[in-house]
Structure formats: C-alpha cells, structure tokens
Amino acid sequence: MPPTDLEPARMNRKKGDKGFESPRPYKLTHQVVCINNINFQRKSVVGFVELTIFPTVANLNRIKLNSKQCRIYRVRINDLEAAFIYNDPTLEVCHNESKQRNLNYFSNAYAAAVSAVDPDAGNGELCIKVPSELWKHVDELKVLKIHINFSLDQPKGGLHFVVPNVEGSMAERGAHVFSCGYQNSTRFWFPCVDSYSELCTWKLEFTVDAAMVAVSNGDLVETVYTHDMRKKTFHYMLTIPTAASNISLAIGPFEILVDPYMHEVTHFCLPQLLPLLKHTTSYLHEVFEFYEEILTCRYPYSCFKTVFIDEAYVEVAAYASMSIFSTNLLHSAMIIDETPLTRRCLAQSLAQQFFGCFISRMSWSDEWVLKGISGYIYGLWMKKTFGVNEYRHWIKEELDKIVAYELKTGGVLLHPIFGGGKEKDNPASHLHFSIKHPHTLSWEYYTMFQCKAHLVMRLIENRISMEFMLQVFNKLLSLASTASSQKFQSHMWSQMLVSTYGFLKSISNVSGKDIQPLIKQWVDQSGVVKFYGSFAFNRKRNVLELEIKQDYTSPGTQKYVGPLKVTVQELDGSFNHTLQIEENSLKHDIPCHSKSRRNKKKKIPLMNGEEVDMDLSAMDADSPLLWIRIDPDMSVLRKVEFEQADFMWQYQLRYERDVVAQQESILALEKFPTPASRLALTDILEQEQCFYRVRMSACFCLAKIANSMVSTWTGPPAMKSLFTRMFCCKTCPNIVKTNNFMSFQSYFLQKTMPVAMALLRDVHNLCPKEVLTFILDLIKYNDNRKNKFSDNYYRAEMIDALANSVTPAVSVNNEVRTLDNLNPDVRLILEEITRFLNMEKLLPSYRHTITVSCLRAIRVLQKNGHVPSDPALFKSYAEYGHFVDIRIAALEAVVDYTKVDRSYEELQWLLNMIQNDPVPYVRHKILNMLTKNPPFTKNMESPLCNEALVDQLWKLMNSGTSHDWRLRCGAVDLYFTLFGLSRPSCLPLPELGLVLNLKEKKAVLNPTIIPEVIAGSQEVTMNPSSHAQLVGFQNPFSSSQDEEEIDMDTVHDSQAFISHHLNMLERPSTPGLSKYRPASSRPTIIPQHPSGCDGTPSTKPQWNMEFSRKGTGREQSPLEMSMHPAAATPLSVFTKESTSSKHSDHHHHHHHEHKKKKKKHKHKHKHKHKHDSKEKDKEPFTFSSPASGRSIHSPSLSD
Template sequence: MSSKQNKKSSQWTSGSNRNFKLVHQSLTISEINFKKQTIIGSTELTVLPFTNTGKLWRLPLNCKQCRILRVTVNGSHKANNSYVDPTLSICPPETKKRNLEYYDTCHYDAIQSCDSDCSSGAGELVIKIPKAAYDSLGAFVLFENKPLKVMVEFSLEQPKGGVQFVIPPGSASDSPHLHAFSYGLENASRLWFPCVDSYTEPCHWTLYFTVPAHMMAISCGDLTEQLLSADGKKKTFHYTLNVPTAAPCIAFVIGSFEVYPDPVMQEVTHFCLPGLLPILKNTVQFVHEVFGFFEELLSTRFPHSSYKLVFVDQTYQDTSSYSTLTICNTNLLHSNRVIDQVTVTRRLLTRAIAQQYFGCYLLPQLWNDWWLPCGIAGFITGLFCRKISGSTEYQHWVMEEVQRVCQYESEHTLPPLCGTLQVTSASSSSSGPRASIHPHLVSGRELAVLMSKAHLILRSIQLKIGHDLLMQVFHKQLTLASSASQSSDFAHWHNLIISTAGLMKSIQTVSGKDLSHFMEQWVCRNGVPRFHVSFSYMRKKNYVELRLKQDLPRGYSKFVGPMTVVVQEFDGHFSHTIQVEDISTTHELPCHSKIRKSKKRKVPLSHGEEVDIDVSSLDMEVPVLWLRVDPEFQWLRQLSMEQPDTLWHSMLKYERDAVAQVEAIEALEEFPSSTSRDLLRESILNTQFYYKVRVQAAHSLAKLITDTASSGGSPGFLVSVFQKLYGSQAHLTIVRYNDFSDIAAYFVQKAIVQSVAGVRNMHNQCPKEVLSFLWDLFKYSDNQINKYSDGYYFSTLVDSLALTVTPKVAVVPTPLGLDVAKIPVAIMTSESQAILQEIVQGLNIEKVIPSYKHSITASCLAGLRVLQKNGHLPTDSSLFREYASKDNFVEVRLAALKALVDIVQAEHSEGDMNFLLDIVENDIPAVRLWVLQMLASNPPFTRKTESKLNTLTLVERMWSLICVKFSHDSRSRNAAVDVYSALYGRLTPTCLPQGLGIVIDLKEKVARSSLASPALSPKTLISATDDTRPKTISPTPPVSGLLQKELLNSTPSPVIPQIKMEPMDTSPGAAITSGGSTSTGSASVKSLSLKIPTSHLKRPLLPYTHEGGEFPTPSPELGPSGAPSEGSLSPYPSKHKKRKSEHKHKKKNKHKQKHKHRS
C-alpha cells in the first residue's frame, strides 16, 4: 500500500479514534453443544496499524460473556489480555441511590466506556501486543505498514443473550427441532464473538461453522464449500463475504431445515423448520416482486450475490436483518387459508429486504445518523406496499403512523432523531454533543415510534423535493457504495457510511434546495405541533378567514413553515399555501365561487369527477363545501378542525380521499343526530368506499347509537346493516354461510359484529337484542363451504361477547357485606352464564379443531378475565397461570400473561406479581420482554397511589433486574427501566427508609445502607414490609376448585355439552368448521365442567398432519397450530446534586437529621 493511500485511510478511520484499520476477520465455530448450550470457536483479526501513530501496543475489542481461552499474535506470539465489562453492574453495589436519574448517568457512562466509536481504546477486551510480534516483522515495519494477525480463541457457555438455543422439552440430541441462532439489538455481535462491534469498521469476512452432520449452518455471504469429517459425524460450512461488512451485520443459524430455492430468483433461498415447507412456499411467493421493485426504484441491482430467508422459533422480534441473511419468526408463516396474517407478514418481509440496502449495506456513521438508514428502509417499504395494496391503503397507513407518533408525543417525550447537523466524527462524539438516540439506552416502544417518525420525515422530504430527485439521491449513495465495495483499497470504504450531513449535501447537489431549516426543525428537535383550526366566511369580500392556533406545551418551540390548505367550493377544488410563522395566525383565502340559489349543482371534485350535489341542506350564503388543512401530511402534526356538521356530511358523502372520509367520520361522533346516523349507515353499505372507511363508520355509528339511546337510538339500526349485507336471502335474521372470498367484506363483517357488541342503552347496559344477535351468529355460523379459515372471525365473536359484559348489578338480595366479586355462580345473570358457557365451548373446540395461532383460545382467556373484572366470576389467577406455563403456545401464553398483569393491577396480588417477575427472570427473551412491556403499560401502582405491593422487596428486585440481571439483554433492561419508571417515577421510591435508605447504626456510630447491607433485613427497617415472596411457584390445577364447584351448582339453563377430550388436530390452516354452532340436546348445567385442559396446547415431539394431510407442521413450540408460530426513558440524564456522605451526630441536630427527607 502506498503512503498516499495509507494517509487517506488513516484520516478516515481515525475519525473513530482507532489507531488501526481492520481489513479482514475470520470467524470459526468449531463446536456447538445443544445439551450443554455451549459454543467453542476462534476468530482471527487482520489489523493494519497506522504508521503516523507509531506501533500498536493495545488492541481494544468488544466482547461480552465469552471466556477467552488463548490469544496469539502473528501465529506464535502469546499475548496477554484484560477484560472489564462495566455493564455487568450498572450502579456500584454499595450505592444507596435507587432513582432513575442516577441510574441513567451510570448507564450512559457504562455504555460509553466500551463503545469503540466514542473514546480511544474503548472495549471490554484489551489485547496487549507483545514486542516480539513486531520483532518478527523486521526492522522496517513502520515504513512497510505490515498487518498484524491476532487470533482469539474463546468459548461461550449458556449465554444469557446474543445466542438463542431452541430445545423443546424431551428432545433428543438428534431431534430435527433443535436449532440455534444469534440475535441482538444493533451492535450486539460482541455477545457471541470478539470483534470491533461498530458500524464504522467494515471489513471482509471468512466464516467457518462445524456442526453435526444432520444439521446445516446458515450465515452471511456466499456458501463456498461443505466438508464432511472423516467419521461422517460432523460437517463444516464455509462462507465468504467479499463486500465490506460491519460486525453488527454478522449472524448465524444452525439446525435442521427444509430448503426451498426461490423459483423465480436463483440467488434467493428460503429455509424453514421440518414440516413447514408447504406454508413456507405460500408465504414467500411474493418475495421476488420485492427485489424487482427495489432494483427498479433505486436503479441499482441487489448489492449481494445471494440472500437467505430463515424462519426459526423463539425469536426476539419478527424479523432481524443481517448481511445477505434475514432471521424471521416462524409465526409469520401462514397457509393460503389465512387472511389476517398476510398483510402483516408481507410488510415485515419487505422491510427486511429493504434493510439489506439501508442498514446492512449502507451503514450509519454515528448513532446520530441511525435514523437515516432506518427511515429510508421504512420509506421504500411503504412505496412497495403502495404498489401492491394501492395508494388508498398507503395514505391510510401514513395517517395511522402520524397518529401513532403524535399519540406517543402527547403522553411521553421522544428524543430528537439527530443531535446535530454538524459534520462530526466519532472521535469528537465523546467530547461533543451527545447522541440523541442510542438503541441500548431507549426502550423498545420508544425505538419503534422513532422508526415510524424517521420514515415519515423521509416522506416529507420527498414531498418537498419530488419523488424522482429523492430517488436520485438514494441511487447516488448506492452507486458510490457499490464502487467502494468492489475496491481492494479500504481507503474508499468510507463511501459505505452514510450520515445526516452527507444526505443534506446530496439533496442540495441533486435538487438545489437547502433543507437545513427543515432538518433543524424536524430532525434535530423533538415534539410535534398541535394545531386548532377554525374558519368563517366573509361574504362582503368573498373570502374565507382561516384561524390557526398552535398549542405549545411547556418547553417546546413553535413550528414554522409553509402549510397547504384545500378548500372545496361549488365551482371546484382550490389549494392555498399559507405560511405558519407564529403561535396564532389568521389567513385570508379568496373564494372563487359565486353564490347561486339552486337545489342541485354539478361540482368538480379533487379527483377530477363531477357530481351532482344537493345543496338544499347547506348554507346557501356560504360557497364552501368543506375545508382541509395539510391533507397530504406534509407536517407531522396533531390537528383539530372546527366546521359545521353539514360540511362534515358533505366531505364524507362526496370526497373520495379515504383519509378525509375517516376524518369526517371521527368528527361526526361529536354531532349525534339522525342525519349523521343515516349517513354513517350509508357509508357502511356503500361497497365503493374503502373498507377501512366502512370499518371506522361502523365503530362511530355504534357510538352515535349509544349517545342517542335516550332519544330512540337502538342497536337494531346497526343490526339491520349487518343483515342487509350478510343475511340469508331466505331470512335476513339468519346469517349466510361464511364466504370470505371478498376480503374487504370480511373485515367489514368483523367490524360490524364488534360495533354492535359495543352499543349500550341509556343505563349503560348492553341491550338484550345485542346478545340475541350474537347468539344467532354463534348458532348459524357455518364454515363448510368457505375456502378460508374462520379462526379469526370466531375469535372476533368471542371478543364481541366479552364487549357486551358490563359491571354486575345485584338483582337479588345478597348477604350483608358480601363482596360483589365473590357472588356465587348460582345467582349469576342468565346472560353472563350463557357467555361463560360459550367461552367454555370455544376452549373445548380448540382441543379438537385448533385455530391459527390458537386465536380462539386467546380470546376465550380474555373473555374470562372480563367476566372476572366485572364481578360475574370470582377473581382467580390459577387458570391463567396454567395457560401461561412454558408448555403452551406463545400467543396463548401472552393472552394469559396479559390477564395476570390485569389481575395484579386490580387486585394487588403479591403472589401473581412474583409469578410474573419469575417469568421475567427465567423465561425466553421474547416472553420476558412482553411481560415487562405489559407491566409498563398497565402498572400495578404508581408513585401517587397506595398499594401493598409497594415494598422494599419489590424495589430491590426491580433494581437488581435493571442493574445486574439483564446485563446481556438491552431490550429487557430498558423495558425493566420503563416498569420502574411507571411504578416509582424518576425519583427515589416512596417506600424506602427515610434518608435515601440510610440507617444510622448507633452502636457503631456509622451510616449504613439498608439496601446494601446483608446484615440488616427489610423487616427490621420497615415494619410494614413483609417479604412473603415464595421462592418457587408450585404447579396449579387448570381451573380453581371454587369456580368449578360454583358452575356445577348453578341453575339449569340451555348449554352445550362438554366436548369429549380428544387429541387435537394442530394442522396448518385448520379452521373451526363448525363455527361454534349450537348443538341440540338437553344437558344440565352440572354437565358443564370448567375443567379446561391445556394439554392440547403442549408440544408434541413429532410433526402432525392437516385435516386432509395437506400441510404437515411441527409442534406448537415450533409453530402455531394450524400454521407456524409470534414513562419513556429520556436519553438526557439530568445532573445530580452531590449528596452529603457524612452525617452529623451532634445532639442538637439529631431531631433535624431524623426528619430530613431526600428525593
């Protein structure tokens, strides 16, 4: 390498404070043991020291939870190493502080200290290069710049993160269901092998995996060769990755898989677990269209020569993208009989492929630039979805994303996407502005909202400069990266890195527009504007006076810029651009129509169509039909619009933009009248309307009926709509055979059923005609001739039954002092008994004919909890604990855990809270993350409420989770922080002893931490604290004895005999063909047993077949039955005031010290 080339590369890589360049890394996994969950391997790093910094004596690497066995340099020179992981214990063990402000500071410092991009020599593992290694290179090493080859041998034993071993209970060592894969959040490759875990250090890779002969290894790059050992027991897979790639983009999957080469694209290969090949083929049949669309959109070929799509079980998230490899959850697979999963799966797989371009190929320079590849991937994913689903679906999705971001911003505070627009290097990040987003420092929910905001910002840029020019910007970045990846001179590899400043420069070069103000306002600032809009018509001057007021929360700056206002007049559709420059502004919009007194007028609309509009009901003195502000969502904003109901009526009836129709429907909820009711009814019946508009109309109509219940509003108004659309021709009250071939009609049908269930009378009770309507649906539902599964439809019926439940009102005398929640079943209302029987039947049907992902079981569990919560059943968690056990399918577990979280919140049950925390500590990563997120969303108590759960024991357990136990799992750690914040806020928990947990030992005359000293028990510190948490949770019966006894003694009523327990058919695409029809026969209530077995949800060891033998599938652990199995933390910790560490023991200050409170 010439000195000129070395100087260029030195200047580029020195931006990350590293005085070396990693040019190649070889990774070898020589042994994997599923029984012991261990991995043995080695990695060789070829590093090039920079001559202008002298010899390289210290080589910092990132490595967590690996045991370093041996380190050598240049083949024979043994090197010493040191290992320090500051994230193992975020806060010092002896600390007395238990508040999140202090934790945030410690957490940030710990992450920063081992981030190789932040400070010189950062890394958990530091290798000391021996002098002999340089002596062997010769005297002219500084001038020739020869590379060093550092070999690190390591082992990984029962990893707590980074690698997931999937071992179904009772599986043999050669079971086809055994598999393992790597995972992590952004730069988490350090969890399973030593590396430079940074996006700014790409290099070439060589990967070797030695696995049992019946398994295969799938990894990044091209498969070069497969070698079988001499004894035939092991096989070695050799992969080569010649495109410079960063360590965070390296992953592997090992297991027994079925292989499906894509029939259209030979470069693409799909993998799935044994027995799932038929539904894999159905799921991925569109993938080649995604590649074709992106190559045409970006005018660039796919940057790699191969791509692998692997479906595994127990993944942390639905999809994880790595270079040439995407690891997906088996739950995304679906047969051609399932409707609801199709859109979800296609969007996720499309985004995973988009991330191959932006995120795995083009890499962010700094964490401040993380939003850029993330946002571009989300943006082009939306463009593909617009192609296959239409512009209406795309526009509605954009509206939902805007509402999602605004809703989160109204409840919490998002950090800015980028801290600064200045061109800064990683080297200055340690002393310069702090990164606003660091994936290891923010919660998963916050990260998801930030991803939505990122792609919305890219969409706004598209609207500003034009679609074609933005695609030219992306094409330019990809072209430079393609040239760099093919170059052997790593001085050019900096073109694989993208930054916010670089994007702005490219946009200005291509379009000539300077977007610095736009980026400063939307990317470098947090918050979203909230506008209140109203208008009036000035007849004399013939203009509309628009009043726009910006609601500014405390601490936020005003948003300024151009905004589009569209006025629909009698003579046409007119667009105006106003300039928002102040908090409250008034704008005059000239009208182009003249007032003509006629009952009907031909009006040209925005989509080019002319329609006859009856204007007799409108104000003839105002030539405005309706008005819209920012209809294209150029702003990421919240908007409340004031205009008369007649204008909303016109917008809903004549405007063809789906977003405008949804806005009108939501606005009409505030205008309960017969006209609004009739118009919503017409919207549901109009099959020309977009189906999501009809769905929204059904929900809004139910609200209007409830609001007008005292003036004649009746559920029959909505029931008649259902009967007209789906009633039998012979008799409208009888529903037709299920036919879901019209997908839009299917979703509308489900929405109407749920809407009817939500109707209430003037006493806020569910009308009897609603229950009668639902019973008929259960009775006559028939799926025999339907080619689609009715599992989700049937679960919607169960959910609708739960919606009809209202708080119990005692209609018979009850003993004095008897808790309503404990009223025996014998005096349950007939409606609640019938609902309970239908739920039990649904659970029994699932044993015989399972639905896709056991959706019916999940709905039935939710229904049981609703009955408990409203006082119709005693609160008992034993059933939910049984369904939450590891033997059940993950979606069922999630439903049961959600019920348990609700029980803890309502009943403050210490045993159930401990049960949930045991799951958090011991379960698979995905399940524990779900539990933490549910606890954060529905906390059992808050800082402002009293609860018997608010104890020192819980504080210590939660503090241990966030500081120590989740040291190798950033997602769970941040989710636990969210729970802690929801319970205690940002300050010290109120249950702690006075003085921040400091106890004065008068005997020793010292101050001790009651939280750290093992000699002092919580019981001696706070008498009200009683640590009764059981160490283990004993097995519980499927159903509580009390509940079963009460059902047996209940009064007779028409019921369905319990279905005899049989081995269930858990085939892909299996549906409830009976539809839950009511069987005839006179069975007494005593025959109805709530002994609901869960064995049908447990894992069999062998694959089983579909009802017709069409789709074989493995156990529920590896896939669902019927198909395969799925207070934010501010990034700015505030400074702490230094607390006094010395206590005064003088007698005159004794009283003051005792009563001194500290936060």
C-alpha cells in the same frame, strides 16, 4: 474539557468535515469466525476468531475489542502469546454496596458504563497488549493477526438455543440456535469490533452434526464432511465489507427451498413446515423486482437467505445477505389476515438489505438516515402493492403514533448532537434515559424513532420530489457498490458508510435545493406541531376568515414557521391555498371562488375531478363552503384540532375521496350524535366503493352515536338490518349465509360489524337482548364448509363481540357469584366460550386465535364481577410450552389482575418470569405490559410499593439484565413508571451522605446516600454519582440533589460531619486526576468501582490501556505506566490479592485549606485538574478473564 464518548470530531459532522475518521488506532480488514463445536444439550459453543488488522499509528500497544459472555482462553498476535484483560462495567452498573436507588443516578452510571466499552469511542471489554517483540513490526505499520480462542456456555443473550423437551435426537426434536439481539449485539457470541462503522471481509466456518444445516452470511463455498461422516463443516465467504453487527448465524435441521423464481434466493424453515414456506415466500421475487426497479440498482449481494425460526427475538431481523424471521409468520393460502402482515415483513427486511446491511452508518447519530430510507422505500412498495388508500392510511397511523408519543414523553430527537456537558446542552433532558447510545434507549422510543425517521424522509421527498429522492439513493448505492469491489484499498470502504452530512450533501448536489431549514426543524430538534383551527365566513367580502393557533409550550411541541396547505371545498370545486405561518400571524383571509347559490341545480366538482350531485339542504344558506381541511397531505408532523359545523363533517365523510379525510370526519362525528350523522355513517357502511378500513371505523362510530341517542333512537339496533341485508339469508334473516370470503372488503366488514354492535347499550346501560341473541345466532349458524378460506379470525371476532356485550354485574347483598346464580345471558356467553376453548384443544386454529380471544373474554367476565376473579387459569396458559400468542394473552390478564386486585403474589410471579422465562420476547413483553398497565404509579399510595420491590427491580436492571440491552431498558422503563426519577417514596428516610464534587472541589450534601467515605477506611470509595464530573461525562439528567428536597434541620445537624470530611477532597489516591496525557491516547470513559466485591467481572479493576511510549525505550516500569493514564480516566491499581489491606497503608493525606470564598469555586471547573498523581502505588497488574469472575493471571503487562 476533552470530548468523552462518541468523539464529536466525527460524530457531529462539521460542514467542512468530509471523510470518516476512525476512532480506532488500527483498520480491521478481514475476520475469520470458526465455531467448531456446538453442543445443544449443554447449550455451549467453542471456537476461535482471527482478526487481520493494520495499525494506523506507530506506537500501537493496546488493542481493544468487544466481547461479552465469552470465556477467552488464549490470545495470540502473529503467533506470539499476548497478555489481555477483560472488563465489562455493564455487568453490574452500580456497585452493590451503593445504597442509591434513584433512577437519575442509575441512568448516568449506565450511560457511562456503555460509553466505557463503546467501539465507536475506540473502547471495548477486551484489551489486548501487543507483545514487545512486535513493537518494531507495529512501527512499520505491518499487518497483525490476532487469534482468540473462546467458548460460550449457556449464553443468556446474543445466541438463542431452542431445544424442545421431547424424545429423539436433536435434529428430530427440531433443536436449533440463532443469533439475535438489539442493535450491535454480535459481541455476545464472538469477540469482534462490534461497531457499524468498522467494515471488513469475512470467512465463516461452522461445524455441526450431519443432520443440521448452518446458515450464515455470504456465499456457501463448500460443505466438508468429517471422516466418520457424523459432522460437516459449512464454509461461508462474505467478500463485501460488512460490519460485525450485521453478521448472523442460524443452525438447525432446516428444510431447504430454492426460490423457483430467483435461484440465488434460498429459504429455510423448521421440519414439516415446507408447504407453508412455499406459499409464504412465493411473493418475494416481486419485492426484489420492485426495489431494483425504483433504485435502478441491483440487489447488492450475490445471494439472499431467509430463515424462519421459533422463539424469535423480533419478527424480522435483517443481516448481511440474510434475514431471520419468526416462524409464526408462515401461513397457508387459506389464511387471509396474516398474508398482508407477512408480506410487509418480507418487504421491510429486503429494504434493510440495501440500507442498513449493505450501506451501514458512520455513527449512532446517523442511524435516522438508514432507518428513514429503508422505511421510505418500504412505503413506496406498500403504495404499489396495497394501493394509495392503504398507504395513506398507514402514513396517518404512523403520524398519529409519533404525535401521541412525543406529546406524552416530550419528544424524539433524530440527530442528537452532544455539547460540552452543561445541562442546557443536553438534547433529551426530559427523558429518563440517555439517548447517546442505542443500548440505553427505551425500546418504545427506538420504535418511534424509526417511525419518525421515515416520516421525515417523506417530508424531504415533498420538498425535493420523488424523482430526486430516488436519484440520491441511487448515488449512495453506486458509490458503495464501487467501494465494496475495492478488495485491496480498504480506506475506500468508508464510502459504504452513510452520515447525515454526506446524505444532505448528496441531496443538495442532486436536487440543487437547500433543505437545511427542514432538517433544522425536524431532524436537529425534537417535538411535533399542534394546530388549533376555526373559521368564520364573511359574506360581504366573500372571504373565508381562518384562524390558526399553535400550542408550542406543552411538552413535545415545537413552533412551526413556514408554508401550510389548506384545502377548501366550495360549491364550484375544490381549491388549494398555501398559507405562510409566521411568528405571530393567527388570522388568514382566503378569498372564496363561489357565490352562495344553493337554488341552482348543478353538479359539484370534487378534488379528484369527479362531479357529484349533493343534497345541499343541510348547509348554511349564506356560505358556499362545504368543508375545510388543514394540511391534507400530512406534510407537517402535526396534530390538528379543527372546528367546523357537523354538516360540514358529514359532507366531508360522504363526498371527500381521501381516506384520511374520511377517517378525520368519522372521529369528529362522534361529538355530533344526530340523526344526520347516523344517516351519513350508514350511507358509508353501505357504499361498496368506500375503503374497507373507513367502513370499519364507521361501525364503531355508529355504535357510539347510537349509545348517545339511546333515548331517541328508533327502529332496530344500529347496523342490525344492514348486516342482515348484506350477510344473512333472505328467507330467514336470523340465519347467516354460508361463509364466502372471496371479497376481502366484505369479509373485514362482516367480522367487524358484530364486534361494534356488541358495544350498543340500552337505557339501562345493558347490551340489548336482541343484539346478544343475534351474535349467538351468528356463532350457532356459522358454516365454513364451502369456503376456501379459514374462518378462524372471524370466529375469534365473534368471541370478542360476546366479550364486548358484557356489562357490570348487579350484586344483591354482596352475594357470592356461583355458576348457579349466574345471569342467564352471561351463562349463555360463558357456555359459548367454554365450548370454543374445548374445541380448540381438539382442533387448534391458526395461531390459536380463538384461545386468545377466549382468554380475553374470561378476563372481561371476571372484571365485570360475573365469575370469581382468579388468575390460576391464566397462569396455566402462560407457562412455557404454549404458543406465544396464548402466553401473551394470558400474561396480559395476569398483569391486569395484579393491578385490579393489587396482588403482591402475582406481581412476584410476573417478576420471576421476567428473570427466568426461556423466551426473550416473552420477558420483554411482560415488562412492556407492566409498564403500560402498571400495578401502581409514582404518585399513588399502594400496598405493593415497598422496599423489597424497589431492591428487586433495582437488582433486575442493575445486574439481572446485562445480557439483553432491550430487557434492561424495559426494566428501566418499568422502574420509572413505578417510582419516577428520584428516590422511591416507599424507602425509609436515608442517613446523611456526602457527594464529592470534584469539578468544583466542594462537598454537597446528598440525602440519598448512606455515607461510604469513612476516615481511615481501607479504600477511598468514590461516590459513584460523581461520575459525571470525574470522567467528563455529559450528565443527561438533573442531578439527584435537584430532584430531592433536603430537610433544613437535617442540614444544620450535619454541618460538623461535612467540615470533618472536607479534608478528604484531594488525595493522591483519588483516581482520574492525572495531569499526564499522551499524544496518541484517546479519551475514554470508564466508571470507577471499589474493589473487593462479589467477584463478578464488573468488580475487576478498570484498566486504561492506552499508555504512551516515548522515544525508543519501550520497557516501562509499573510506576511509569501508572503515571500515564488517558486524561480524565479513572485508573485504579490493585494488587493481585483480592483484599485491599496493603492498599490502606499507602494513603497519603494531603490536607488542602478549604477557603469558603465561593467566587474562587466558580471558575475552577474550567481548568483541568492538575493534581499530581506521582505517588500512585507501585503495584503489579492483574489480568482477569470473563470466565464467571475467576481471575486468570496471564503474562504481566509490565513483562
């Protein structure tokens, strides 16, 4: 079977395979983008592009480009009018006549649709015919200039307009527009080759109102005013070859700041935010210096621009020589909590400038290398900036995230290799989406993919050393840098593309080490390792007998064979042992260095060389072991569950100096609620040298232990006396000192302790009165007048503490809750919340943190039955116009209300927002929240689950989200959470249907389709679920027949129906079975749709344009052309009339005898179908424009 989508020849780099082989029959060398009119009022854009291409094959007669949403007016090649056809199968994935509702079916069809326009397979939505006058020119491989005029009207994706609804001109209103999108989404705002592997130089021109500023990639060459001085044109040149996917644009009335430390860096922000911009970006030059130093390589571009915009798609988006940030990252010097987060965003975007923008990728399979390297160098920056503790805490956090995700969903594969289409070759059969394309991936999966990529880079560093790692990066950058300066040798530019093979080759050349086993373990297969450990001490032999088991049968796990480090802290010091984990070995004997000698007083040496006195009274008299750690350096992607005694965890918490070990021991001590654990945790809280995040975790652990020990607890509530001692007045312990946040460590502790204290419960499972009064006093006496920092995050945490103190209401005789009969404690809480909310309206806090906490607290009061459950307040706060954090908090409450109260009305309200809200990020978040906190799941009975909801969600993911890949994948995730992979249970039993399996030439009963194939109908409609067989697409999902059981009675009843229709299996009009395959054509996947539907562009005919031209006779009749489709590609030929009535006259029924000897079928699929398609209908071709489905007849293909 021919390879279908991302050509295996270049996708799966064979060991001998060196260079980059382009899937396109031409090389793009330069592109001009000119946008000469931007109308903010109408949200429209008009412009043209000009692509300079060099044919690489002599018989190039079709040029495929990417373009979505754009209305194409005219195409010229070398000033000659060119015919073009536009078709976008992703607009409507499954045809609207299809009664299919199962997700397997949708995901197959969606992956096929994305493949059909995938630039990495040489495809595209726009297909242009080279005029016959230029054929001789093309044969000489001379340059072609393609000029395309286009416009965009109210784009739904790719370009986002923000037009505030206030008085004044557009500039005064702060109206702006910027490009955005997930992965390669540049096709949404201008025609291009939207692939990360097609590099070229750029000239970008934008004409805007005089009060506006256009920011784009490369150097600003000049700004030219029009004669009337009302408009100006910004001319940018990007001389470094760059992929279209890394081109961006931001236009608005920006204020401009040239970086005082680096004059080639310019910052842009919306009006009146300049003071915040100055503070926020004042640190950026240090990030530049750090990266240039470790990579021993200069920043690759001649300039760098940061633009801060509103309603951002993501917080950070990196493009060639510029990054677009959310304006919500800006902050003043008074804000503590946002500062590290914003700095991290700036550093992340700069790391991606080197790896991601300057160095691009060869194919989607190589994405992990770029994400891994940029994440790895960003980690090095974190280690230097925030210290080793913060870095190790971050690595532990990332590791926990990826482990939890893989165990939940079944694995993340970094380097997918696609085999020959058999189910067992599918690398991700456990997922409900295809991983062949970034555009079919769940957003959460992609986030975890990036997380895993940088953790694997860290594993490679552990194997070859950091020094070699940085040498490899330097080598990649040096090669790319040399290639980028080759202005007239565009074949050299492939050195700027990284591939998995090339990266591994560099590692082997630089370090001389073979890391193939590591790659095989973590990159070529998915899953993490799950260890269970326990031990016994053998006193006679003075040996530690360690038992380590693995679970490698659960989903998302894999078997680990290799070295594993174990650290044992003994009385005589800390000792590292490397165990070899073999296939079957469980027990490992580790000799101990110390004899048990508790009576001798001597300091005990720790891992870091420090010697400390310990109280050894708690430990086992016979054993010299203090604590044991498995894989302390996190050099395996693993989850470890280790059993050791409570006193060992307590020693580990007190004396181990590694923050990860301390976090692990805090987690373990939750299971040991004893006075000794309480003491260990209290000691940690008091230790000022201890890392602040460990102390914060200890607060929550202490609250849990106190609740478990509630009957035996003595003294004041946990942490109260400690907080009083640290933060309250000596003379009046219930009054907190004036705020002074100069010590960030104690600031974080001061705002965390009350939140943890509020979780304390007495024997009646209520929050102790003493604690609530204490928290209310903290709020009452809070004084920030002398503090140089804002206390908004601190006050927000106090509200969170009030919310944590709320316990379920005790109702008497189902009495209705009113404000009059409220519990007095709850009344106090509600009054505080109301006061805070009202104060916020007068004096808003930074990022409205207090409103956010108040909304969450009100929802807690509702859920606990203290105030009537009502979503009206949240719905008003969720409306467009409020700050985004407030909206998300309010929407979270509505999602929760929908689940708890099973409210169909609120679910509809949420779904309406998903379809119509102006902010893409908010729509994405609602889908995300509904998926994480669903109103029901596939195994539940729920009144919300009905046929109308299924249809609504199906429509949403099928056609309602075609303008935003991320949104569509979010809709798929939600559909999967609610209904699973197979047909939703709430749908009525379907009528019988038939699947035509072309591969095995037999019909299979499918209970999920209402029959669409009826003898004598106008058109033979292929069952879309046979795409996989029809077009050679490797099915990444189990078929729907496997998913759903068929009632046998129904099967017997349908025997006659099946035999009646078997003769329809092979007909001349069955598409995709041509035996002609020209040498020059590449296989393409285009899903087949029936004609004559709702007029959207996806219903237009799917043409395959790569016809061969043999000999010198270039002119071809329509018949010849219809006889040469690319192999395994469906080709539908329609008349210019929208109906297909003429078509029905041309059906010739070939009745093949269908013998029921199954043996004959078994080997049939190995051979290509040699079905003769000479009798294709001799009809002229139609050209369709993307313009909202209206058909424009440009010159005919047959000339």
